[in-house]
Amino acid sequence: MKKLILLDGNSIMFRAYYATAYTGNLMKTSDNLYTNAIYGFVNMMNKILTIEGVTHIFVAFDKGKQTFRHQTYKEYKGGRKPMPEEFSMQIPFIKEYLDILNIKRLEADDYEADDLIGTMAKRFAKTFDEIVIISGDKDLLQLVGNNVKVFLNKKGITDLEEYNATNFKDLMGFEAKQLTDYKGLIGDKSDNLPGISGVGDKTAIKLLHEYQTLENIIANADQIKGKLSQTLKEEKEIALRTKMLATLELDAKIDILEEETRLRKPNLMELRNFFEKLEFNSFLKKMSFQSSNEEGIEENVTLDEKKEYYLNDLPQTLTALKDAKKIVIEVELDGENYHKSSIIGIGLIIDQRGFYLDKRYIDNDELKSLLSSDLIIYTVDAKKTYVSLKYLGIDLKHLAFDVVLAAYVVNPSYITSDIKSIIERFMPTKLPYFEEIYGKKTTYVVPDETIVANYVLDKGSLVCNLKEIIDKKLEENHQTALFYDIELPLAKILGLVEINGFKVNEDKLKEVGEYFNASMKKMEKEIFDLVGYSFNVASPKQLGVVLFEDLQLGHGKKNKTGYSTSAEVLEELSKRHPVPRLVLEYRKYAKLYSTYVLGLLAEINQTDGKVHTIFKQSLTQTGRLSSTEPNIQNIPIRTEEGRIIRSMFIPSSDNNYLVSADYSQIELRILASASNCFAMKETFNSDIDLHANTAAKIYNVDLEQVTKEMRRMAKAVNFGIIYGMSDWGLSGELHISQKEASLFSQKYFEVFPEVKPYLDRCVEETKARGYTTTFYNRRRYMPEINSSNAALRKFSERASMNAPIQGTAADIMKIAMIKVQNEFEQGKFNSKIVAQVHDELIIDCPQEELEIVKNLVKKTMETAVDIGVKLDVDVEVGKTWDLK
Structure with missing residues (x-):
């Protein structure tokens, strides 16, 4: 028996993306590459490939260009929102995955995926015993026939509902061949196709039972009672056009041989590399279990039976x-x-x-x-x-x-x-x-x-x-x-740093927890007073009803669980009513309480009163350290609440102090070195404030005339450049027009003329080699920089500008840590490194060693490496990590 699967690639990947996107919880790799659509698509393919008796498979995609339908009706599919960048960057990976599986895929000019599937179904109707179409698009139901079944996504991406020649009429109320007539009558909102005014599902089905086709209904309009008779006459051209546009092209000019669709074995090595690249560990494990079963590997077999094991x-x-x-x-x-x-x-x-x-x-x-x-x-x-x-x-x-x-x-x-x-x-x-x-x-x-x-x-x-x-x-x-x-x-x-641990003032932390709890209750009371009744503020579902139905603050965007109440939505609503602003405040305290108060309390070792965080040395793409259990890297720095949390971290004894040694603007110093920018290097080497100096040159004023606002804008540009920020991004950061941002960037590159050519070189070299390098040859691979997908390519281009700088900063900090620890050991100091966060080292230092350690750490870090630009380390001392 021969069975052909025809898969609507566009429909499946859209559903895979939006199955989780509506919650705002998008999967992504540690390198910030979004993967939820890819993951869902792989899950769907795993299910499809287990369908009994599958011998052949074909996947169709839209090419993304206008088709003959757009030429006929300019409003066709009008009103659809642009594809989110988080989604579009995933599409090349979905196609790469199919190539690794050796599954034939196709997209063609002037045709939609539905047309390609319709053509395949017609062309091979007599060749295969059974043809199974899988999609979320009801347009394909017109193909249901004796040996053609259509499975539509019911919920999510893996729950499918079968439509076949036997059950179609029971499910839809009419025959499969009448689907386009039905669409002509009621229209199709998803494709922006209008139908006959006032005609709904029940009326359309009743008319089709009596007259069979749209043309026959129009021809018998005089026999139809009421206002509908006149409406049919007035809007018949609209209905006929909708029927025509909804009808699939079954003779698309595509060259596909049956043999090309044969189900083949995947390239397992490439598949493993693909899953590793996207950090799909669950799929990697499934691969292992399958290969173990296929090879019949026994549980206890050693790799080399000649080895002596005792x-x-x-x-x-x-x-x-x-x-x-x-x-x-x-x-x-x-x-x-x-x-x-x-x-x-x-x-x-x-x-x-x-x-x-x-x-x-x-x-x-x-x-x-x-x-x-x-x-x-x-x-x-x-x-x-x-x-x-x-x-x-x-x-x-x-x-x-x-x-x-x-x-x-x-x-x-x-x-x-x-x-x-x-x-x-x-x-x-x-x-x-x-x-x-x-x-x-x-x-x-x-x-x-x-x-x-x-x-x-x-x-x-x-x-x-x-x-x-x-x-x-x-x-x-x-x-x-x-x-x-x-x-x-x-x-x-790092092992020693973890063993040393970082002491936490547990009693004070509990007091802070009570303060956050009291703040949350205060926010709740204010919200309840304004709304007029109490509800669960932490429930997005209940909050949505309050905002959009009771307070009537707009129509709201609905998803499967109710209205969206994301931070972005609440920020916008805050302009109209005080409740959304209070909810944002409530969420801020709730996160601080759950993540940092409860989270830290759970990690405190009751023997020594310390947290022993685990520093992940092999996790980030750039070489920076991250930490877990607890994650001290993500404690907010600039907010008052973040400073409160940092103040909970204290020295190991009353006699000790915390010493913070923080590299000042290290990434900008690395940029000055990497680009060999004379003006920037001279600024740093002369101990002049770079941001103020940048502002003075851009605004053409003396250094003494630079205002705080001028410096703020210059600082945003300096750091924006490192991260490959576009004019659009800069305009948002500075709250100015895109044109003003463009002029600002242009002036910046005139002030520092070596920077732009350096950034361009970073992109071009990465395109040629496929990876970036730091000063110390740390690589970050970026194969997507040559992608035909614009969103994915731009993402990689921005990353290629930043990775060498951020990676080099990470390398320098690691070298400095090694040298500081060596100094402590050789000098037999009792001072201990207790944490490394971003560009900062935190040291637990006895009072009697304080002055020498401050000077020693500063000197060691500043001279750890020579990059041709002076490194500067700010050293501060305090009785808490907040340095107070």
């Missing part, structure tokens, strides 16, 4: 360690947070032999002493391994390789915490996924000790082979120094 043999382990110079260590924990998790066991690879020790055997003084000696250590995740063992009294001296970190340096686009996915980028492996051993989070269970031991030692056994492969790649990319001199030494330092 289970809980402490004497053999100690003997092997005494003669060892270099080992692989793999630590297995019962959770992801290594500050809170318990150890299950450790695996050691020594001279190609594997030794697994359960936690019962690790508390051994001789073992701890040997592991804390001058051994060269390779591991999968250096920071996790270092911290986990440090808590057990084991101090690893020489961390010499880290698989996760090295893979990240080679290509930061591949961000995953699963070691199997990382390994498979460099070499084939039958290593199972973590979930295949322990189950998912909801069903997590530690299996038999033998299974765990095999899994841990199999991971460790791969490390040496991986090191050889990845080292070659690092050398090819000129990234050996970036990994071995910056990232790897930093891993241990």
Whole structure:
């Protein structure tokens, strides 16, 4: 039996996007590439490819240009909103995905996707036993026939309703061949096609039962009672035109052979890379499970049966360690947070032999002493391994390789915490996924000790082979120094920073929580007084009814759960009524309370009163650090509430102070160096305020005549340039017209003539190479910069201007951290780094070391690197992180 699937690509991807877009919660990668439409489309394709008996498949798209229908009726599909940029940037990826699946796709001039599907259905009606059309567009229902079925999206993207020759009339009330007659009568709002005035669903169906076709209804208008008779005569041309426009073209001039639509196997390596690039980890895991089932991989099989694996043999382990110079260590924990998790066991690879020790055997003084000696250590995740063992009294001296970190340096686009996915980028492996051993989070269970031991030692056994492969790649990319001199030494330092922890004033935090709660209640009371009754302010559904039905503040945009009450909507409504402004205030306090008060309280270690945040070293595309549990990077800086939260962070003792060392305008200094801009370099090297100096030159006034407003505008331009801000973006930032913004930018580039050519070079070099580089050869890959999709291309062009600057700033901060820590260790200071946030280092410093540490840290950071532009570090001291 032969079965052909005809898929309406446009309809499915639109539904995939809007299935989540209406909530405002769009999926995106860590690099801010939106992916919700791609994810939904992949989900839909997974379901389609499991339809029983599918042998052939074809996907049709609109080309996005005007067709013969627009030429006939200029208002055709008029009134539709432009496609959001967040959506349009995803379309090339959807098409790339289909190409990887080896699925035939097509778009053609002058035709819509529906026409291509109609042509295919007619052309192959006798060739296939069954043709299945999948879409969200009811226009395709006119194709339903003896061997043609149409499945329409009912809810979301995977819930489908079947229309076939048997059930069509029961579902629609008329025959499939009458669909265009029906549309001629009632019109089609989605395509902006008018029908006969006053004719609705019931009237149209009744007329079709009696007269069969639109033409016959018009011909018998005199026999139809009431006002409708005259209306039919007056509007018959409108109805006939709508019917014509709704009728699919079944003989489109396209050349498609049956063989081209045959279902083929996908390119699995490309598919894996695609999922990794878009951070679709759930699909990656499904791929692994499927390949494991296909290959019949047994749960306990080791990668190399010739290896010697020893289970809980402490004497053999100690003997092997005494003669060892270099080992692989793999630590297995019962959770992801290594500050809170318990150890299950450790695996050691020594001279190609594997030794697994359960936690019962690790508390051994001789073992701890040997592991804390001058051994060269390779591991999968250096920071996790270092911290986990440090808590057990084991101090690893020489961390010499880290698989996760090295893979990240080679290509930061591949961000995953699963070691199997990382390994498979460099070499084939039958290593199972973590979930295949322990189950998912909801069903997590530690299996038999033998299974765990095999899994841990199999991971460790791969490390040496991986090191050889990845080292070659690092050398090819000129990234050996970036990994071995910056990232790897930093891993241990970050481990120490995490162990040090950042103390929180828990009692004061609880007081702040009460203040935020009281503020929320005050906002609620004011809202209830204005509305006249109480309701759940935190419920968007209830709030929508209050705003748009009771207060009648406009029509509102409706979605599946009610009216949209996004921040953007509330900002606009605030111009008409005080309630939306109060709701925004309420939400601000609610977020601060839930995210920072409750969030911080949950993370405070009750033994030392500190939070031990985890610094993610291999997460961002630019090389910047991020943090989690808790996320201290996102604590607001400039708001009063943010300053209140920062003031909750305090030194570890009454005798200590917090020292903040913050690079001043480091990204602009890097821009001056990278562009070799003489005027900008001279400004920095002469310790002149860049923003004021920029304003003076743009406005052609003396430096002393620069006002605060002039400086503010110059500052916006300076930082806007780094992020590739357009004239349109600048106009919004400065609240001026786009024309004024354009003149402002033009004047700026005249003042700093080397900057524009540098930014243009960044874009052109990225287009040629496919990636950007920092001063220290950190790469950020941007294949989308050559995309035919304008939104995606512009996004990448802006990123290509910023990535070298932001990445270099991250590299400099990492170098500075290493040097500051080395100074502390060599000078045997008691001062400790407790956090790194953006361009700032925070140090917990005893009072007796305060003056020397302030000077030492400032000097070390300012001289950490030489970029030909003076680096400046602002050092402040306080009893809280708010520096008060």
